[in-house]
Amino acid sequence: MVMRRRLFLLCVLGITLLATQSFLRVVASNGLSPLDVALIVVFLPLAAWLAQSFCTLTAGALLLAWGRLRYGNTMKVDAEDRAAGLDPSLPRVALIMPIYNEDTARVFAGVAAMRDDLAAVGVGARFDVFVISDTTDPDVWLAETVAWQAERAREPGTGLPQVFYRRRLANTRRKTGNIEDFVERWGGAYGAMVTLDADSILDGRTIWHMTRRLDAHPKTALIQAAPKLVRGKTLFARMLQFAGDVYGPLSAAGIAFWAGGEGNYWGHNAIIRLSAFADCCGLPRLPGREPLGGEILSHDFVEAALLRRAGWRIEMAWDLSGSYEEPPPTLSDFVVRDRRWCQGNLQHGRILMARRLHWVSRIHLLTGIMGYLTSPLWLVFLILAGLQAWTLSVAEPVYFRDGTPWATWPVSREDEAALLLAGMMGLLFLPKVWGLLLALADTESRTARGGAGRLVSGVLVETVLSALIAPIMMVRHSRFVVAILTGSKVDWSPQRRIAGRLTLVEAVKGNLDVLILGLAASVAVVMYAPGLGWWLVPVVAGLIGAPLLSLKLDDGSSDDAVNRWAPLGIPEDQVPPPVLARLDPHEARFAGVLAEGPEARFETVLRDPRANALHRALIAEDGSESTLSETLALRAEVTAVHLGPELLTRDERRALLERPGILEQAHDALWAGKALEKAEAAGPPPMAVAAAD
Incomplete structure (x- = not known):
């Protein structure tokens, strides 16, 4: 692991220094102005961010390729392992699903599907399921109670895990307090808990493999399975799940490559040793007022850091499939969720220098913070680049300087600038190529997507859409960061799971600020820095086209049958695994139960x-x-x-x-x-x- 980390850090530092040196040569070709210095200061963290992302994803691609060649299918459950894992002396495991005003039929359909899958694997006897509710809507609360009774009625003689339900009267500390309440009340009866979100689905074999790995490694406190996005209906949701399917495994494997036993926790679809969690993960209230003080919103990163500080190992199960969740249905829902995550991640700045944290845990926290700070940095960089272009266009060249008897000719670095830009684009887009090559090499997965041509088309479509969305998210994240740093806190509301029909007027209203910024930037570039026009086309196109883009991406009325065969399809669309295939029938059953x-x-x-x-x-x-x-x-x-x-x-x-x-x-x-x-x-x-x- 030491050698891996040295290699990774050398890769990141090498790329960062090379890119910064090249940028310095370009901007300092005719001397350094204060504006040039500002550009270099902003460029350095952006180059480091791109470098770490590229190195992580590239390492993940290599690890995945090596794993496929050496291990093949790791998801089998044989009779001997099943018998050993069901030994009565081993501690029981609880699956816990915290919910808050969610779609009741979907929640309990997921519970039923996972119970069925555990029973099908033959290991249901070791597990119990807890639906722990913080619901505040009395109508939803009563629906949860009725659905729980209907699901509990399936238990006798079926081999299904038992299912329990609890609803708190006081929604203190939100999800963190909900889980803490479970640990304090029932945690002593279980050796581990599998944490779930309301839209989480875990294959029975995946749950079993995580459980057996925890059994086999007494020094491990947490094993995180990387969730895969499924069941998206809108174009936006399908774009997210396609990207997660092709490139997502690279991220989980890359983190596992350099993090090792100092991995991270993403809040759900993970198994946690309860004794370790109870001992280490009581979260403090941050000093000061919200939004940067008060309750810790992004608790998962912090809990992983606290477990590692106490000497426990945190593992990334990059080789396990069968871990699923559903994407936000629309771009606007994605933005709402990101606003909450942005505040939670910026709070980590208060924790970053806490005593005795492992340095890799600090890297995880810093990475989460930079995931949002890079957007305002890119925005500042573009503004500074525009100012520099305008300055150069209006400034008169000076050929003879004081004390110099000969002419000083301006030096052009256009070729080097183009080469630097190509290199930065390579850092951004080459990991997509790695993901595409791995997907093409998987015969079964390639066939399920409709062949190599459809897969390549999907990557091209996703790349174009992502490029158009990127400037919108840059503006949104920049606004979030400024609002949080100036004292604006987030409102906590349940996540919407189903998209509606969006009108053009609603799309324009929802993106009015982005549209105005795009139009203003276009006018400024044409009038004052026309040389930047072609360079800024992708940015300006995304900003001006935001309403139309939202109208197309967020439309929840599109035909699902057509979408399934579109280039952005994933294997689970055509051949859903049993646990996903069970969802729709169970959801229909609960819709009938709740029909009154x-x-x-x-x-x-x-x-x-x-x-x-x-x-x-x-x-x-x-x-x-x-x-x-x-x-x-x-x-x-x-x-x-x-x-x-x-x-x-x-x-x-x-x-x-x-x-x-x-x-x-x-x-x-x-x-x-x-x-x-x-x-x-x-x-x-x-x-x-x-x-x-």
């Missing part, structure tokens, strides 16, 4: 004794107090009993559902009222009639 609607579910909890008792028992299991006022719950009870449950607002429904005592009172009153209505409808009893006669 939120009003009917709320009335059932109020009126049905069994549903009411179960709901109150789940609240008692949580043991915490509602954050909503008791007065609101009492008012909701009176309204529900005397005027009808359908008149309650969402907050009133939630307040009533979170107060088991008041909920029981409402149930008793409604039940008594129902009994009285039945008695009145039946008329007086016979004895009373006889007595009256």
